[in-house]
Amino acid sequence: MVRGMPSAEATNASNTGESQPSAQTNNSLPRKRILSPAHLAAFKESQTYRDIVEFVEELNTSIVGKKLSDGRADSSVVSAILEILDEVEKIVQDTPPVDNAASRFGNPAFKTFYDKVVERSEGLHERLVDAGFLKDKNVIPELCVYFNESWGNRTRIDYGSGMELNFLCWLLCLRKLGVLSEADNQAIVLKVFWRYITIMRVLQSTYWLEPAGSHGVWGLDDYHFLPFLLGSGQLADHKHLRPKAIHDPEVLEAFSKDYMYFACIQFNNSIKTASLRWHSPMLDDISAVKTWAKVNEGMIKMYKAEVLGKLPVVQHFYFGKLLPFPEGAALGDEVPQEDEHGHIHAKGETGWTMDCCGIPVPSIFAAAAAAKGEGASTQGLLQPRSGLKPIPFD
Numbered sequence: 001m002v003r004g005m006p007s008a009e010a011t012n013a014s015n016t017g018e019s020q021p022s023a024q025t026n027n028s029l030p031r032k033r034i035l036s037p038a039h040l041a042a043f044k045e046s047q048t049y050r051d052i053v054e055f056v057e058e059l060n061t062s063i064v065g066k067k068l069s070d071g072r073a074d075s076s077v078v079s080a081i082l083e084i085l086d087e088v089e090k091i092v093q094d095t096p097p098v099d100n101a102a103s104r105f106g107n108p109a110f111k112t113f114y115d116k117v118v119e120r121s122e123g124l125h126e127r128l129v130d131a132g133f134l135k136d137k138n139v140i141p142e143l144c145v146y147f148n149e150s151w152g153n154r155t156r157i158d159y160g161s162g163m164e165l166n167f168l169c170w171l172l173c174l175r176k177l178g179v180l181s182e183a184d185n186q187a188i189v190l191k192v193f194w195r196y197i198t199i200m201r202v203l204q205s206t207y208w209l210e211p212a213g214s215h216g217v218w219g220l221d222d223y224h225f226l227p228f229l230l231g232s233g234q235l236a237d238h239k240h241l242r243p244k245a246i247h248d249p250e251v252l253e254a255f256s257k258d259y260m261y262f263a264c265i266q267f268n269n270s271i272k273t274a275s276l277r278w279h280s281p282m283l284d285d286i287s288a289v290k291t292w293a294k295v296n297e298g299m300i301k302m303y304k305a306e307v308l309g310k311l312p313v314v315q316h317f318y319f320g321k322l323l324p325f326p327e328g329a330a331l332g333d334e335v336p337q338e339d340e341h342g343h344i345h346a347k348g349e350t351g352w353t354m355d356c357c358g359i360p361v362p363s364i365f366a367a368a369a370a371a372k373g374e375g376a377s378t379q380g381l382l383q384p385r386s387g388l389k390p391i392p393f394d
Helices: 037-044 047-062 076-093 109-130 137-149 161-176 182-207 226-234 243-247 249-255 260-271 281-286 292-306 364-372
Strands: none
Touching (some): 037 047, 047 182, 047 226, 076 182, 109 182, 161 182, 161 226, 182 226, 182 260, 226 260, 226 292, 243 260, 249 260
């Protein structure tokens, strides 16, 4: 079971609910604390780590055998959270990409979008207070850090599993604060989380967000991990569908509306050329597993190893009062310094010792648009589109 929140006194009692400075300038707000392999090791032994893993496992168990349409959004708190996410999509609509046709990398308009989210974030969270779901207004600045970081990195104009982790942490904090309960787990996955993924596809296609890190194209997906983990959970006890079914276009067409895993495979196929073996070799390998239950079990292990267990990812993790840094591994007043890529390195570390600072990978949306001879906007790529030439991935 996911543990509840700390005492009210421990939850940043010094905050007044007024406008707060950024997390980088206020030590009372969540900040990055993982600087070295030793800090990573301490994190993996911490209660915060256990809470994250238990939350993922709870969510995963709750949606076994459930379709996306089974998620009920009739609870008032889930509806309120979905309305907050709707507001984020409206900000995207109000912030079109600038003419950036000469570049296949991130569109600068994303920074304007990000600033608008930060500006409105506190007010969006106050809705939960006004509705009576969030009892302590003082925790809003802490919630805002995770919420704001969920949409990508402003400096690098990229997105990856670390940002996806921030959204998970935002939901976990809402759970710890009693805004969400275990009874909401199905709706959290099938409605809230999936709504987040659909908005992220809009962001990725609108602003050509680059995959975070240098190896995104060889992972499960250029951007995401959790839709595959939770998507395999949906299918874990399916009586007829098998992992190899992802190679059947008719199956993808029939079931992509019901299952996250198939939806993500269909999406990747719609914007990349060649076979799944070439553009997503890991997913192709996984399709040889005999049962979805085994796939799901492996996904959970992989998430622990490749996301929660990798320094290039969790160096961007934010620790605060709700998700504290493990005792006995504190950095004191030292705040890790980011390099020009927005990454943290141990003192004296140089060169290619951190794979997070490899060669940038162009956005798949930008490359697809370039192949078709389009300008900056590629919002239509959210669904397979007639006449769009998928990009080569060699």
